Amino acid sequence: MQFLAELLILSYFSIHFAHAQNIFPDHFRLGVASASYQIEGGWNASDKGENIWDRLTHEHPEVIKDNSTGDVACDSYHLWKKDVEILKNLGVDYYRFSISWTRLLPTGRVDKISSDGLKYYNDLIDSLLENKIEPVVTLYHWDLPQALQYFGGWTNLITSDFFAQYARLVFSRFGDRVKTWITINEPYSICETTYGDFQGAPLIHSPGIGDYLCGKTILVAHSKAFHIYDKEFREKQGGKIGITIDTIWAEPRTNKSEDVEAAEREMQMSFGWWAHPIFSTNGDYPEIMKSRIEERSRQENFVESRLPSFTKEEILNLRGSADFLGLNHYNTKLISNTEFPIGEPSFQKDKGTSAFQDPNWKPNKHTVPWGFRKLLNWIKREYDNPLVYITENGFPDEGQLQDVGRVIFHKEMMKAMLQAIGDGCNIQSYTVWSIMDNMEWRDGYTIKFGLYQVDFNNPNRTRTPKASAKFFKTVIETRTIPENITMFIE
Ligand code: IFM
Helix, strand or coil: CCCHHHHHHHHHHHHHHHCCCCEECCCCEEEEEEEHHHHHCCHHHHHHHHHHHHHHHHCCCHHHCCCCCCCCCCHHHHHHHHHHHHHHHCCCCCCEECCCCCHHHHCCCCCCHHHHHHHHHHHHHHHHHCCEEEEEEECCCCCCEEHHCCCCCHHCCHHHHHHHHHHHHHHHHHHCCCEEEEEEEEEHHHHHHHCCCCCCCCCCCCCHHHHHHHHHHHHHHHHHHHHHHHHHHHHHHHHHHEEECCCCCCEECCCCHHHHHHHHHHHHHHHHHHHHHHHHHCCCCCCCHHHHHHHHHHCCCCCCHHHHHHHCCHHHHHCCCCCCEEEEECCEEEEECCCCCCCCCCCHHHCCEEECCCCCCCECCCCCHHHHHHHHHHHEEEEEEEECCEHHHHCCCCCCCCCHHHHHHHHHHHHHHHHHHHHHCEEEEEEEEEECCCCCCHHCCCEEEEEEEEECCCCCCCEECCCHHHHHHHHHHHCCCCCCHHCCCC
């Protein structure tokens, strides 16, 4: 009894005192992230198949800000040993990277497996482990095989079966060494930003329809991969599997009840779209999402809701299908209620909200630590305090070595996260996006997120540490967030 009381007092102090001191709790893990298309290059090396970003950047260079491609990017396909070197130098606990589906399966199907693709990821995983860096692997970070896009890609439910087969192959080949799996990175971006906002590959404009079809397939694909892991691999391999969801924090623009409700609706529909089916007690899409889309669809003369429903079995398979919630968070937005007239459908009209960013936010509009803390607490309340891994957090700039904005950003965001841990949120890791500057999708190489600068004019793609790399290395070494950051800046 006395031992229990002492333990309780100790854990109370380790949570509350640690956060007051900017100290990470014991066992908290710190790492960095990347994604295959953004860093690997080697777009047609060996027998690699074409993916939807290869196709988009080759056929429509005009849609990329600097007309660039990921053909070479950071050339990590050839320079992965340098990546391991810089990871080792930073001292990270883990490295989150993604597998390029078509490097492993050139057609997207399992009837043809690339031995060079297998070798590439085997070498990388082995080398990380030799250097005591845990590989954290994402199965899908946006580079869908072009061969599957011909069937409609994520808007066709059949893609969930192709994904399941790919997932099984990946678990069977790498699961003896990989113990943390992320099925899908950022479903909102995959479905809404592409089909809804016309921002990414496959660049198909189908707001209010294609985005919802894509959403259902993505969620079903996730649950299939989860259950394959759970039934066929978990016992032997003993790993964890989850999904990474991206979200803003939606802050009401005013105190008026209509804006307060709109901000909550924004959270339910943008984040809950993905989180509710997996992490809520009832499963399925959030009620507000189902009812609003159904009602608007009816007014638009559709014969059924544009939001494809789940079968009972799909709802059950999705509910609880994650060991952790991966969270990617970049910023906070002010949300106000907006009534949109009936007309062409869209997700934004279905939500009935508008978003703004306050340019006056201090220290700058990209760094809103209080929003991060509120978001983490909202997740705790809404989904019964799930295990959360922060799988991305990052700051864009022009790529300068003296990246003071990035240092301040990570310092403030990590502090807000420690405060959220002090509030009782169950958060166990923090990942910086990104290890190095890379191909930022439609923005090409015009904006940078890296701790390391990459010289894209040099065939060796030299990697040079920025001030933020020195800062993060110190954080990892000391397990503390330094208040004084002047020593990292020249
Ligand atoms: O670069 C992207 C990444 O691929 C997904 N999350 C957001 C990052 C920054 O925009």
